[in-house]
Amino acid sequence: xxxxxxxxxxxxxxxxxxxxxxxxxxxxxxxxxxxxxxxxxxxxxxxxxxxxxxxxxxxxxxxxxxxxxxxxxxxxxxxxxxxxxxxxxxxxxxxxxxxxxxxxxxxxxxxxxxxxxxxxxxxxxxxxxxxxxxxxxxxxxxxxxxxxxxxxxxxxxxxxxxxxxxxxxxxxxxxxxxxxxxxxxxxxxxxxxxxxxxxxxxxxxxxxxxxxxxxxxxxxxxxxxxxxxxxxxxxxxxxxxxxxxxxxxxxxxxxxxxxxxxxxxxxxxxxxxxxxxxxxxxxxxxxxxxxxxxxxxxxxxxxxxxxxxxxxxxxxxxxxxxxxxxxxxxxxxxxxxxxxxxxxxxxxxxxxxxxxxxxxxxxxxxxxxxxxxxxxxxxxxxxxxxxxxxxxxxxxxxxxxxxxxxxxxxxxxxxxxxxxxxxxxxxxxxxxxxxxxxxxxxxxxxx
Ligand SMILES: [Zn+2]
Numbered sequence: 001x002x003x004x005x006x007x008x009x010x011x012x013x014x015x016x017x018x019x020x021x022x023x024x025x026x027x028x029x030x031x032x033x034x035x036x037x038x039x040x041x042x043x044x045x046x047x048x049x050x051x052x053x054x055x056x057x058x059x060x061x062x063x064x065x066x067x068x069x070x071x072x073x074x075x076x077x078x079x080x081x082x083x084x085x086x087x088x089x090x091x092x093x094x095x096x097x098x099x100x101x102x103x104x105x106x107x108x109x110x111x112x113x114x115x116x117x118x119x120x121x122x123x124x125x126x127x128x129x130x131x132x133x134x135x136x137x138x139x140x141x142x143x144x145x146x147x148x149x150x151x152x153x154x155x156x157x158x159x160x161x162x163x164x165x166x167x168x169x170x171x172x173x174x175x176x177x178x179x180x181x182x183x184x185x186x187x188x189x190x191x192x193x194x195x196x197x198x199x200x201x202x203x204x205x206x207x208x209x210x211x212x213x214x215x216x217x218x219x220x221x222x223x224x225x226x227x228x229x230x231x232x233x234x235x236x237x238x239x240x241x242x243x244x245x246x247x248x249x250x251x252x253x254x255x256x257x258x259x260x261x262x263x264x265x266x267x268x269x270x271x272x273x274x275x276x277x278x279x280x281x282x283x284x285x286x287x288x289x290x291x292x293x294x295x296x297x298x299x300x301x302x303x304x305x306x307x308x309x310x311x312x313x314x315x316x317x318x319x320x321x322x323x324x325x326x327x328x329x330x331x332x333x334x335x336x337x338x339x340x341x342x343x344x345x346x347x348x349x350x351x352x353x354x355x356x357x358x359x360x361x362x363x364x365x366x367x368x369x370x371x372x373x374x375x376x377x378x379x380x381x382x383x384x385x386x387x388x389x390x391x392x393x394x395x396x397x398x399x400x401x402x403x404x405x406x407x408x409x410x411x412x413x414x415x416x417x418x419x420x421x422x423x424x425x426x427x428x429x430x431x432x433x434x435x436x437x438x439x440x441x442x443x444x445x446x447x
Contacts, residue, residue, distance in 0.1 A: 006214065007020055009210075010242055014156075014249070015155075017159070017245065018158055019033060019036075019037065019159045019160070020137070020161075020162075021161045021162070022161075022237055023164060023234075024165055026164075027055060027058050027062060027161070028062050029161060031065070031066030033159050033161065034068060037125070037158050037159050038100045041099070041100045042068070042098065043068055043069065043071070044073055044094070045063075045071070046075070046105070046112070047074055047103075048105060048109060049076075049078070051105040051129045052104070054170070055104050056074075059127055071097060073090075075109070081108060081144060081278060082112060082143045083143065084143060087112060087116055090116035091120070094117065100122055100123070102127060103124055103126045103127065106130040106170075107132055112141070113126070114126075114141045114157065115141040115143060123158040124157050124158065125158065126157035127162070127163075128160065128167065129170060130174040130175065131162075131233050132170070132178040132280065132281070132282055133181050133240065133282060134256055136157065136240065136244055137160055137240075137241045137243075137244025137247075137248065138256070139154075139244075139247045140153055147334035148335035149265040156248050164230050164233060164234050164237070168230050172226065172228065174280065175228070176282070177281065177285075177286070177390065178240055179282070179385075179389075180285050180286035180385060183384065183385070184257065185215055185255070185256055186374065187260050187296060188261070190296060190374045191258035191417075192208075193371060194418060195254075197359065197360070198356045198418050198422075199356075200346070200348075201417065204249060204255070206249050207249040207250040207254075207255045210246050211239075211242045212374075214239065215239065218235050218236065218242075219239070222387035223387050225388045258292075260292045261288060262407075262411040263287055263291065264284035265414070266411070267399070270333075272284075274398025274399075279397045282390070283396070283397050286385055287399060290381055290391075290392070293375065293378040293382075293443075295420055296375045297378050298432075299424070299429075300368060300371070301436075302429055304361060304364040304368070304427065305362075307360070311428070312428050313353055313354045313357070319343075319344065322347055323340050323343060326413050327340050329413065330410070339410070339414055342413060342414055343413050346418065356426060357427060401445070405444070408421070
Protein backbone atom coordinates (compact mmCIF):
# COMPACT_ATOMS: atom_id res chain seq x y z
CA UNK A 1 0.00 0.00 0.00
CA UNK A 2 1.33 3.46 -0.85
CA UNK A 3 1.48 6.19 1.78
CA UNK A 4 -1.50 7.87 0.16
CA UNK A 5 -3.62 4.72 0.18
CA UNK A 6 -2.71 3.99 3.76
CA UNK A 7 -3.77 7.46 4.88
CA UNK A 8 -7.00 7.37 2.88
CA UNK A 9 -7.91 4.09 4.51
CA UNK A 10 -7.06 5.46 7.96
CA UNK A 11 -9.03 8.67 7.39
CA UNK A 12 -12.09 6.61 6.52
CA UNK A 13 -11.89 5.18 10.05
CA UNK A 14 -10.96 8.44 11.78
CA UNK A 15 -13.81 9.96 13.70
CA UNK A 16 -12.66 13.56 13.76
CA UNK A 17 -9.94 14.39 11.26
CA UNK A 18 -11.24 14.75 7.72
CA UNK A 19 -8.07 15.68 5.80
CA UNK A 20 -4.34 15.10 6.22
CA UNK A 21 -1.99 16.78 3.78
CA UNK A 22 1.65 15.75 4.10
CA UNK A 23 4.29 16.47 1.48
CA UNK A 24 6.98 18.80 0.26
CA UNK A 25 5.87 22.40 -0.02
CA UNK A 26 2.25 21.88 0.99
CA UNK A 27 1.87 25.04 3.12
CA UNK A 28 0.26 26.77 0.14
CA UNK A 29 -2.57 24.23 0.37
CA UNK A 30 -3.71 25.69 3.70
CA UNK A 31 -6.04 28.43 2.29
CA UNK A 32 -7.88 25.99 0.03
CA UNK A 33 -8.34 23.49 2.86
CA UNK A 34 -9.41 26.27 5.19
CA UNK A 35 -12.05 27.47 2.73
CA UNK A 36 -13.27 23.94 2.14
CA UNK A 37 -13.64 22.99 5.81
CA UNK A 38 -14.29 26.40 7.39
CA UNK A 39 -16.26 28.29 4.73
CA UNK A 40 -16.81 31.98 5.49
CA UNK A 41 -14.88 31.82 8.75
CA UNK A 42 -12.07 34.08 9.99
CA UNK A 43 -8.70 32.54 10.80
CA UNK A 44 -6.17 33.25 13.51
CA UNK A 45 -2.67 31.83 13.44
CA UNK A 46 -1.51 30.65 16.87
CA UNK A 47 2.25 30.20 17.02
CA UNK A 48 5.28 30.93 19.18
CA UNK A 49 8.35 32.91 18.16
CA UNK A 50 10.11 29.88 16.69
CA UNK A 51 7.19 28.33 14.86
CA UNK A 52 6.16 31.72 13.51
CA UNK A 53 9.52 31.83 11.73
CA UNK A 54 9.45 28.13 10.76
CA UNK A 55 6.04 28.20 9.05
CA UNK A 56 3.63 30.67 10.67
CA UNK A 57 4.67 33.67 8.65
CA UNK A 58 4.37 31.75 5.39
CA UNK A 59 0.97 30.30 6.26
CA UNK A 60 -0.22 33.76 7.34
CA UNK A 61 0.84 35.16 3.97
CA UNK A 62 -0.87 32.36 2.01
CA UNK A 63 -4.13 32.77 3.92
CA UNK A 64 -4.16 36.55 3.54
CA UNK A 65 -3.27 36.30 -0.15
CA UNK A 66 -6.27 34.03 -0.63
CA UNK A 67 -8.53 36.77 0.70
CA UNK A 68 -9.38 35.11 4.01
CA UNK A 69 -9.59 37.38 7.03
CA UNK A 70 -6.60 36.24 9.09
CA UNK A 71 -5.08 37.51 12.33
CA UNK A 72 -2.16 36.18 14.33
CA UNK A 73 -1.33 35.56 17.96
CA UNK A 74 2.20 34.74 19.03
CA UNK A 75 2.64 33.18 22.47
CA UNK A 76 5.30 35.41 24.00
CA UNK A 77 7.14 32.89 26.23
CA UNK A 78 10.35 31.27 25.04
CA UNK A 79 9.91 27.98 26.85
CA UNK A 80 6.59 26.49 27.84
CA UNK A 81 4.79 23.26 28.59
CA UNK A 82 1.15 22.47 28.04
CA UNK A 83 -0.11 24.20 31.18
CA UNK A 84 -3.48 25.59 32.09
CA UNK A 85 -2.50 29.25 31.99
CA UNK A 86 -1.96 28.92 28.23
CA UNK A 87 -5.39 27.37 27.83
CA UNK A 88 -6.84 30.45 29.51
CA UNK A 89 -4.72 32.67 27.28
CA UNK A 90 -5.89 31.05 24.02
CA UNK A 91 -9.49 30.66 25.29
CA UNK A 92 -9.52 34.45 25.59
CA UNK A 93 -7.94 34.98 22.14
CA UNK A 94 -10.46 32.71 20.41
CA UNK A 95 -13.40 34.11 22.34
CA UNK A 96 -12.57 37.72 21.60
CA UNK A 97 -11.81 37.19 17.89
CA UNK A 98 -14.43 34.58 17.02
CA UNK A 99 -11.89 33.08 14.63
CA UNK A 100 -10.89 29.51 13.79
CA UNK A 101 -7.47 28.62 15.21
CA UNK A 102 -4.77 27.70 12.73
CA UNK A 103 -2.30 26.12 15.11
CA UNK A 104 1.27 26.38 13.82
CA UNK A 105 3.69 24.50 16.02
CA UNK A 106 4.58 21.24 17.61
CA UNK A 107 2.75 19.20 20.23
CA UNK A 108 2.33 21.81 22.93
CA UNK A 109 0.78 24.53 20.76
CA UNK A 110 -1.37 21.94 19.04
CA UNK A 111 -2.70 20.60 22.36
CA UNK A 112 -3.45 24.11 23.60
CA UNK A 113 -5.33 25.01 20.40
CA UNK A 114 -7.14 21.67 20.49
CA UNK A 115 -8.57 22.20 23.96
CA UNK A 116 -9.19 25.93 23.62
CA UNK A 117 -11.01 25.42 20.30
CA UNK A 118 -13.15 22.79 21.99
CA UNK A 119 -13.96 25.27 24.78
CA UNK A 120 -15.35 27.58 22.08
CA UNK A 121 -17.21 24.74 20.40
CA UNK A 122 -15.09 25.13 17.30
CA UNK A 123 -12.83 22.86 15.31
CA UNK A 124 -9.38 23.94 14.12
CA UNK A 125 -6.70 23.41 11.52
CA UNK A 126 -3.28 22.22 12.61
CA UNK A 127 0.00 22.88 10.82
CA UNK A 128 2.75 20.69 12.23
CA UNK A 129 6.26 22.09 12.46
CA UNK A 130 8.05 19.00 13.79
CA UNK A 131 7.57 15.22 13.66
CA UNK A 132 7.98 15.27 17.42
CA UNK A 133 4.80 13.73 18.91
CA UNK A 134 1.66 11.80 17.97
CA UNK A 135 -0.58 14.38 19.56
CA UNK A 136 -1.40 16.29 16.38
CA UNK A 137 -4.10 13.93 15.23
CA UNK A 138 -5.02 12.46 18.59
CA UNK A 139 -8.27 12.69 20.47
CA UNK A 140 -7.66 14.63 23.68
CA UNK A 141 -5.12 17.12 24.95
CA UNK A 142 -2.55 16.38 27.59
CA UNK A 143 -2.37 19.38 29.91
CA UNK A 144 -0.97 19.97 33.39
CA UNK A 145 -3.96 21.08 35.46
CA UNK A 146 -3.89 21.50 39.23
CA UNK A 147 -0.42 19.91 39.34
CA UNK A 148 -1.50 16.72 37.58
CA UNK A 149 -0.93 15.87 33.96
CA UNK A 150 -4.38 15.08 32.65
CA UNK A 151 -5.87 14.15 29.34
CA UNK A 152 -8.81 16.36 28.53
CA UNK A 153 -11.32 15.00 26.08
CA UNK A 154 -11.51 17.13 22.96
CA UNK A 155 -11.63 16.35 19.24
CA UNK A 156 -8.58 16.17 17.01
CA UNK A 157 -8.06 18.84 14.35
CA UNK A 158 -10.45 18.77 11.45
CA UNK A 159 -7.51 19.26 9.09
CA UNK A 160 -3.83 18.46 9.54
CA UNK A 161 -1.10 19.83 7.29
CA UNK A 162 2.62 19.01 7.43
CA UNK A 163 5.27 20.29 5.05
CA UNK A 164 8.07 17.73 5.01
CA UNK A 165 10.62 20.50 4.41
CA UNK A 166 9.49 22.24 7.58
CA UNK A 167 9.55 18.96 9.54
CA UNK A 168 13.05 18.21 8.23
CA UNK A 169 14.30 21.67 9.21
CA UNK A 170 13.14 21.22 12.82
CA UNK A 171 15.86 20.58 15.38
CA UNK A 172 17.14 16.99 15.04
CA UNK A 173 16.30 16.21 18.66
CA UNK A 174 12.64 16.93 17.97
CA UNK A 175 12.50 14.34 15.21
CA UNK A 176 14.37 11.85 17.38
CA UNK A 177 11.81 12.56 20.10
CA UNK A 178 9.01 11.78 17.65
CA UNK A 179 10.72 8.54 16.77
CA UNK A 180 10.75 7.56 20.44
CA UNK A 181 7.11 8.57 20.87
CA UNK A 182 6.24 6.24 17.98
CA UNK A 183 8.46 3.44 19.32
CA UNK A 184 6.59 3.64 22.64
CA UNK A 185 3.64 2.01 20.84
CA UNK A 186 5.57 -1.26 20.89
CA UNK A 187 5.48 -1.84 24.67
CA UNK A 188 2.21 0.13 24.93
CA UNK A 189 0.69 -2.38 22.50
CA UNK A 190 1.94 -5.28 24.60
CA UNK A 191 0.40 -3.73 27.71
CA UNK A 192 -2.89 -3.25 25.89
CA UNK A 193 -2.74 -6.98 25.08
CA UNK A 194 -2.48 -7.63 28.83
CA UNK A 195 -5.51 -5.41 29.54
CA UNK A 196 -7.36 -7.27 26.80
CA UNK A 197 -6.37 -10.59 28.36
CA UNK A 198 -7.63 -9.36 31.73
CA UNK A 199 -10.87 -8.20 30.18
CA UNK A 200 -10.60 -4.61 31.42
CA UNK A 201 -9.95 -2.84 28.11
CA UNK A 202 -10.56 -5.10 25.12
CA UNK A 203 -8.51 -4.45 22.01
CA UNK A 204 -10.46 -2.44 19.44
CA UNK A 205 -9.49 -4.06 16.13
CA UNK A 206 -9.62 -0.93 13.93
CA UNK A 207 -7.61 1.10 16.43
CA UNK A 208 -5.09 -1.69 16.77
CA UNK A 209 -4.55 -2.54 13.11
CA UNK A 210 -4.42 1.00 11.74
CA UNK A 211 -1.21 1.54 13.67
CA UNK A 212 0.28 -1.77 14.77
CA UNK A 213 0.20 -3.34 11.29
CA UNK A 214 2.61 -0.73 9.93
CA UNK A 215 4.55 0.13 13.07
CA UNK A 216 7.60 -2.07 12.43
CA UNK A 217 7.90 -0.57 8.98
CA UNK A 218 7.70 2.97 10.22
CA UNK A 219 10.39 2.38 12.83
CA UNK A 220 12.72 0.73 10.34
CA UNK A 221 14.85 3.71 9.28
CA UNK A 222 16.30 5.26 12.44
CA UNK A 223 19.41 6.31 10.55
CA UNK A 224 17.28 8.25 8.07
CA UNK A 225 15.70 10.03 11.04
CA UNK A 226 19.11 11.05 12.36
CA UNK A 227 20.22 12.21 8.92
CA UNK A 228 17.04 14.22 8.37
CA UNK A 229 16.16 12.21 5.26
CA UNK A 230 12.80 13.52 3.97
CA UNK A 231 11.39 10.07 3.16
CA UNK A 232 12.22 8.81 6.65
CA UNK A 233 10.70 11.90 8.26
CA UNK A 234 7.57 11.64 6.12
CA UNK A 235 7.17 7.99 7.15
CA UNK A 236 7.66 8.94 10.79
CA UNK A 237 5.05 11.67 10.53
CA UNK A 238 2.63 9.22 8.92
CA UNK A 239 3.23 6.80 11.78
CA UNK A 240 2.58 9.51 14.36
CA UNK A 241 -0.56 10.55 12.50
CA UNK A 242 -1.83 6.97 12.37
CA UNK A 243 -1.21 6.71 16.08
CA UNK A 244 -3.37 9.78 16.58
CA UNK A 245 -6.06 8.28 14.38
CA UNK A 246 -5.93 5.08 16.43
CA UNK A 247 -6.69 7.24 19.47
CA UNK A 248 -9.59 8.89 17.62
CA UNK A 249 -11.03 5.46 16.84
CA UNK A 250 -10.65 4.33 20.45
CA UNK A 251 -11.67 7.71 21.95
CA UNK A 252 -8.76 7.13 24.29
CA UNK A 253 -4.97 7.19 24.32
CA UNK A 254 -4.96 3.46 25.16
CA UNK A 255 -3.64 2.46 21.67
CA UNK A 256 -0.66 4.78 22.04
CA UNK A 257 0.38 5.03 25.63
CA UNK A 258 0.80 2.95 28.74
CA UNK A 259 3.47 2.75 31.44
CA UNK A 260 6.07 3.96 28.92
CA UNK A 261 4.39 7.41 29.08
CA UNK A 262 3.92 7.60 32.84
CA UNK A 263 7.57 8.32 33.56
CA UNK A 264 7.13 11.38 31.35
CA UNK A 265 3.97 12.35 33.23
CA UNK A 266 5.82 12.20 36.55
CA UNK A 267 8.74 14.24 35.22
CA UNK A 268 6.36 16.88 33.83
CA UNK A 269 4.36 17.04 37.04
CA UNK A 270 7.50 17.46 39.12
CA UNK A 271 8.89 20.09 36.71
CA UNK A 272 11.99 18.05 36.01
CA UNK A 273 14.79 19.96 34.34
CA UNK A 274 18.21 18.92 33.04
CA UNK A 275 20.90 21.54 32.57
CA UNK A 276 18.20 24.07 33.37
CA UNK A 277 15.93 22.89 30.58
CA UNK A 278 12.59 21.09 30.46
CA UNK A 279 13.06 17.78 28.61
CA UNK A 280 10.95 16.94 25.59
CA UNK A 281 7.97 14.62 25.72
CA UNK A 282 9.62 12.15 23.35
CA UNK A 283 12.95 12.04 25.15
CA UNK A 284 11.23 11.32 28.44
CA UNK A 285 9.07 8.73 26.72
CA UNK A 286 12.24 7.14 25.26
CA UNK A 287 13.47 6.36 28.76
CA UNK A 288 10.07 4.99 29.78
CA UNK A 289 9.94 2.87 26.64
CA UNK A 290 13.38 1.34 27.24
CA UNK A 291 12.39 0.68 30.84
CA UNK A 292 9.26 -1.19 29.79
CA UNK A 293 11.21 -3.21 27.21
CA UNK A 294 13.55 -4.21 30.05
CA UNK A 295 10.58 -5.19 32.22
CA UNK A 296 9.15 -7.34 29.44
CA UNK A 297 12.55 -8.99 28.86
CA UNK A 298 12.66 -10.02 32.52
CA UNK A 299 9.00 -11.03 32.51
CA UNK A 300 9.58 -13.44 29.61
CA UNK A 301 12.36 -15.16 31.57
CA UNK A 302 9.88 -16.22 34.27
CA UNK A 303 7.79 -19.35 33.99
CA UNK A 304 4.25 -18.22 34.68
CA UNK A 305 2.90 -21.73 34.25
CA UNK A 306 4.40 -22.43 37.68
CA UNK A 307 2.71 -19.64 39.64
CA UNK A 308 0.77 -20.60 42.75
CA UNK A 309 -2.61 -19.05 41.99
CA UNK A 310 -4.12 -19.97 45.37
CA UNK A 311 -1.32 -18.25 47.23
CA UNK A 312 -1.44 -15.14 45.02
CA UNK A 313 -5.19 -14.85 45.53
CA UNK A 314 -4.90 -15.41 49.29
CA UNK A 315 -2.27 -12.65 49.48
CA UNK A 316 -4.16 -10.22 47.21
CA UNK A 317 -4.60 -6.96 49.14
CA UNK A 318 -7.96 -5.40 49.92
CA UNK A 319 -9.02 -2.16 48.30
CA UNK A 320 -8.61 -0.38 51.65
CA UNK A 321 -5.00 -1.46 52.01
CA UNK A 322 -4.21 -0.47 48.41
CA UNK A 323 -5.80 2.93 48.99
CA UNK A 324 -3.69 3.36 52.12
CA UNK A 325 -0.56 2.36 50.19
CA UNK A 326 -1.37 4.91 47.48
CA UNK A 327 -2.00 7.73 49.96
CA UNK A 328 1.26 6.99 51.72
CA UNK A 329 3.30 6.74 48.51
CA UNK A 330 1.85 9.90 46.97
CA UNK A 331 1.79 12.02 50.14
CA UNK A 332 4.58 14.36 48.95
CA UNK A 333 3.65 14.13 45.27
CA UNK A 334 2.25 17.23 43.50
CA UNK A 335 -1.10 15.41 43.16
CA UNK A 336 -1.36 13.55 46.51
CA UNK A 337 -4.76 11.97 45.79
CA UNK A 338 -3.90 10.70 42.32
CA UNK A 339 -2.80 7.20 43.30
CA UNK A 340 -5.79 6.81 45.58
CA UNK A 341 -8.26 7.80 42.87
CA UNK A 342 -6.75 5.60 40.21
CA UNK A 343 -6.28 2.46 42.30
CA UNK A 344 -9.85 2.86 43.50
CA UNK A 345 -10.94 2.81 39.86
CA UNK A 346 -8.83 -0.16 38.82
CA UNK A 347 -8.66 -2.43 41.89
CA UNK A 348 -10.33 -5.79 41.30
CA UNK A 349 -11.54 -8.41 43.72
CA UNK A 350 -10.08 -11.83 44.41
CA UNK A 351 -12.42 -13.62 42.02
CA UNK A 352 -11.30 -11.45 39.10
CA UNK A 353 -7.64 -11.87 40.04
CA UNK A 354 -8.06 -15.64 40.28
CA UNK A 355 -9.61 -15.81 36.83
CA UNK A 356 -6.89 -13.62 35.33
CA UNK A 357 -4.02 -15.54 36.90
CA UNK A 358 -5.52 -18.91 36.03
CA UNK A 359 -5.74 -17.82 32.42
CA UNK A 360 -2.10 -16.67 32.40
CA UNK A 361 -0.95 -19.87 34.10
CA UNK A 362 -2.86 -22.25 31.86
CA UNK A 363 -2.07 -20.48 28.61
CA UNK A 364 1.37 -19.18 29.40
CA UNK A 365 3.19 -20.49 26.34
CA UNK A 366 0.69 -19.04 23.93
CA UNK A 367 0.42 -15.72 25.81
CA UNK A 368 4.17 -15.39 26.07
CA UNK A 369 4.63 -16.07 22.36
CA UNK A 370 2.07 -13.40 21.42
CA UNK A 371 3.56 -10.79 23.73
CA UNK A 372 7.09 -11.60 22.60
CA UNK A 373 6.09 -11.17 19.00
CA UNK A 374 4.79 -7.69 19.84
CA UNK A 375 7.75 -6.56 21.99
CA UNK A 376 11.23 -5.42 21.09
CA UNK A 377 14.00 -6.44 23.43
CA UNK A 378 15.69 -3.73 25.47
CA UNK A 379 18.83 -4.29 23.42
CA UNK A 380 17.04 -3.84 20.09
CA UNK A 381 15.16 -0.74 21.23
CA UNK A 382 18.32 0.80 22.66
CA UNK A 383 20.13 0.18 19.38
CA UNK A 384 17.34 1.83 17.36
CA UNK A 385 17.33 4.84 19.69
CA UNK A 386 21.09 5.13 19.37
CA UNK A 387 20.81 5.26 15.57
CA UNK A 388 17.89 7.72 15.67
CA UNK A 389 19.59 10.04 18.14
CA UNK A 390 17.13 9.42 20.97
CA UNK A 391 18.26 8.81 24.57
CA UNK A 392 19.67 5.37 25.35
CA UNK A 393 20.19 6.01 29.05
CA UNK A 394 18.21 8.00 31.66
CA UNK A 395 21.31 10.07 32.45
CA UNK A 396 20.83 11.76 29.06
CA UNK A 397 17.70 13.45 30.38
CA UNK A 398 19.21 14.05 33.82
CA UNK A 399 17.52 11.13 35.55
CA UNK A 400 19.57 8.72 37.66
CA UNK A 401 18.76 5.03 37.65
CA UNK A 402 17.80 5.30 41.31
CA UNK A 403 15.37 8.10 40.44
CA UNK A 404 13.95 5.94 37.66
CA UNK A 405 13.55 3.01 40.04
CA UNK A 406 11.83 5.26 42.57
CA UNK A 407 9.27 6.24 39.92
CA UNK A 408 8.20 2.63 39.20
CA UNK A 409 5.72 2.23 42.11
CA UNK A 410 4.09 5.53 41.12
CA UNK A 411 3.62 4.34 37.54
CA UNK A 412 1.78 1.26 38.74
CA UNK A 413 -0.70 3.31 40.74
CA UNK A 414 -1.16 6.58 38.88
CA UNK A 415 -3.41 5.47 36.04
CA UNK A 416 -6.40 3.17 36.01
CA UNK A 417 -5.19 1.58 32.80
CA UNK A 418 -4.09 -2.04 33.42
CA UNK A 419 -0.38 -2.53 32.77
CA UNK A 420 2.39 -5.12 33.09
CA UNK A 421 3.09 -4.01 36.65
CA UNK A 422 -0.51 -4.79 37.61
CA UNK A 423 -0.05 -8.28 36.26
CA UNK A 424 3.22 -8.51 38.20
CA UNK A 425 1.52 -7.40 41.42
CA UNK A 426 -1.19 -10.02 40.99
CA UNK A 427 1.32 -12.78 40.27
CA UNK A 428 3.68 -11.68 43.07
CA UNK A 429 6.56 -11.19 40.67
CA UNK A 430 6.68 -7.40 40.93
CA UNK A 431 9.65 -7.24 43.32
CA UNK A 432 11.53 -9.82 41.25
CA UNK A 433 11.08 -7.80 38.06
CA UNK A 434 12.16 -4.53 39.67
CA UNK A 435 15.14 -6.23 41.24
CA UNK A 436 16.19 -7.78 37.93
CA UNK A 437 15.83 -4.59 35.90
CA UNK A 438 17.70 -2.42 38.41
CA UNK A 439 19.86 -5.02 40.17
CA UNK A 440 23.15 -6.66 39.26
CA UNK A 441 23.30 -7.50 35.56
CA UNK A 442 20.01 -5.70 34.87
CA UNK A 443 19.38 -3.27 32.01
CA UNK A 444 19.43 -0.33 34.43
CA UNK A 445 21.84 -1.85 36.98
CA UNK A 446 22.35 0.58 39.84
CA UNK A 447 26.05 0.54 40.76
ZN1 LIG B 1 3.41 10.53 23.44
